[in-house]
Amino acid sequence: MNFLQKLNNAVDKSNSLLCVGLDPQMDKLPEHIKRQKYPFFEFNKAIIDTTYELVCAYKPNSAFYEALGPNGILQLKMTSEYIQKKYLEIPVILDAKRGDIGSTNNGYVKFVFEYLNVDAVTLHPYLGKESLKPFLNLKERGIIILCKTSNPGSGEFQNTTVDGEPLYMRVAKLVSGEWNEYNNCLLVVGATYPSELKEIRRIAPHMVFLIPGIGAQGGKVSDVMEHGLDENKRGLIINSSRSILYASTGKDFAEAARAEAKKLRDEINRFR
């Protein structure tokens, strides 16, 4: 089963396009969690155990774990292993935004798909298709390329005009076309840019988009659904991190996260 099949099954089972971003930060964790030996893992485990019925994917961002050094990497591994053992049907996306020359990317492939053994990874397009072959050749995995990112300054390069079209459109066309030989490519499109999302959906009607930027970053569910859904009322992985993870900072954080995730899943589904 490849990544997109696994994702579609998870969307069916959970009736959800919601992805929870597992991005723990020490200073935001509940006090009783901070005192644990593996606080990030304990926090994630509690979040996962209360939200698993409501999500189509989990997305840990590598930066939060790397901040702790080897112990953080270990807790990232423990997290992905926990999901694989207890909730095997839910895909795990590593948000790592990697991208090096081809021979060096083999090291990142080992980290992401052998050591962590997650289902998908996010990558920078800047070095081109040739450099990303070690990823693109993995038919069973999801290869998610940054296209139009959610941050306020993303237009500096992404919206420059390349031979008559914005750079993000050039990326969308190439990735949805010649990069996608094995039908394993996805695109990152920020919820904060609905008109760009609309344009990208137009030229990549059957592709799945990973959508960051809902909630704390200011993106709106209604905009994403209006401009991003495919003809089957799916084709989106809508990520939320902070507004779910830190819905409460007390002992009830996991239940508060569940309530927030349910609210967001249901809000999304009202537009499907």
Add this chain to the structure above:
Amino acid sequence: MNFLQKLNNAVDKSNSLLCVGLDPQMDKLPEHIKRQKYPFFEFNKAIIDTTYELVCAYKPNSAFYEALGPNGILQLKMTSEYIQKKYLEIPVILDAKRGDIGSTNNGYVKFVFEYLNVDAVTLHPYLGKESLKPFLNLKERGIIILCKTSNPGSGEFQNTTVDGEPLYMRVAKLVSGEWNEYNNCLLVVGATYPSELKEIRRIAPHMVFLIPGIGAQGGKVSDVMEHGLDENKRGLIINSSRSILYASTGKDFAEAARAEAKKLRDEINRFR
């Protein structure tokens, strides 16, 4: 002392523009090193101890260490710590090619500059200046932005025409201009593209370039020196990894690496 001052001092002391890329791969290590508890660290230590007089910087690439999981990250830390303790005057560049939204980049800043405590890092430009502020605000560190990379397919996006100029030129102009408020920015320019190097040097006459692609990748020292040197006959950090690290795979690997590094330093200096 900021990164560029530290680099310049190291260039003076070693009379060298050579940087050795510390990119260990298990299947290429000498047999007696493979059997050690920390083979990457032991390998690096031996290479550093024989080459330190010949280099202006060391550049470990994170991918090779991440491939081993937490144990690899630990050996990366041991390597940077070893250089800092024994050869404090030599700057360490982490080739990590990171780049996320601003709030997430704080995690990478912690990994690179708190946990590893290296002197400089390589970054992707695709998300724009605003996203990289957590790096750009670090006045004492070297912030090295990918501009024209050394891989065969780097032109797919980097050489597209943006408002009348190639994208790599747009990157070079912005990074050398408004991104460089604290004079802490450098650019990555591949040795395999001498005509692009010439153009970039023309619009960024005083900037330091990190030059990968010499040796195994096919870039030539003569081309780099002809088109890349600044008016003070420096302004380049010329990296070589494989041709030095694996000059011999026997017990004499460190001495063979020294001989190869000396040959390359001297070849570079014949053009200065």
